[in-house]
Amino acid sequence: MDIRIKSRNTELTDALREYTLDKIKKVRKYFDGILEMEVELTYEKNPSISQSHIAEVTVFTKGPVIRAVVASPDMYASIDQVVDKLERQIKKYKGKLIDRTQQPRSTKLVADLDNNSRSAGEPKIVKVKQFAIKPMTPEEAALQMELLGHDFYVFTNSETEEINVVYRRKDDNYGLIEPIYQ
Template sequence: MDITVKGRHIELSQALRDYAENKVGRVDKILENMIRGVEVELHAEKNPSIENNQVAEVTIHTKGHVIRAREAATDMFAAIDLVSEKLETQARKYKGKVVDRHNGNGRSRIPSPTPVDEFGAPEPGIVKIKSVELKPMSAEEAILQMEMLGHDFFVFAPAESEGVNVLYRRRDGDYGLIEPRVG
């Protein structure tokens, strides 16, 4: 498994690099040969009013999906511990759904949502532009991908039709699906 560890606004010691690789590497035992690459970014928030300013972010690229987790703590080693626990939970959930789907036990309807925290709305304005490759998938696969990324929406190409769909989490916790058409 290829693990890339990067540091931003911190001195990345060999001990810290080894610790991150060891903790995050445990996910490989859960996902076995499904992982294509892992990116670990460790950084310190510059704002002195943020108490938990040591942040660990991990992105795991699997065959067809991305699992992402972010945790913060007062100590970088603690942040790595927290993010690795979160990743292990997400990896088990992902593997269970993949195994169910391959064994014919996949759900035919959209699953019940997991509870999410409500965050305040960000300031208006475009602050980032992201280009993504759309892969054909079912709505159920899009929900799984959205949950693994920790997003409230997900743009995907539906496998059963042409075009682009947007899956989103509603305020009541259910999911909504937007199927745009030119009118």
């Protein structure tokens, strides 16, 4: 398993690196399928931000990508809290895997197209992300979205081989957007 530690706006001392590695390695005992982990330690220089030390961990597995972010006044506390959060997410994911193998779920995803008008200002693209899209079922995409902590997830539907979007609705259910070509 490859563990990469990066720092932004702060010096990555040997003590901080060793502490991070010791804490992060504990996550392995909960899940065997970890391929690599990426840890980013950031310090926000703005004095008005009290939670200025941010620890972000991304775990790449054979299945979903699991991500946790925590901010606190102390970097060591941020590392402790992000590891705890990551452990909870991995336990939740493993529980869902066990539930899925023992009992089929009949989660129905319904599309809800919301035609909200844009604001008067001209929005612009400020960030571009690229990622590999793996074929999966809508249920697997919803699980991946939960593990990442996002409100939507773009994926290739393994049943239809089309690009779909699963998203969280305001009523805490999920919606599925499927394309219709005309």
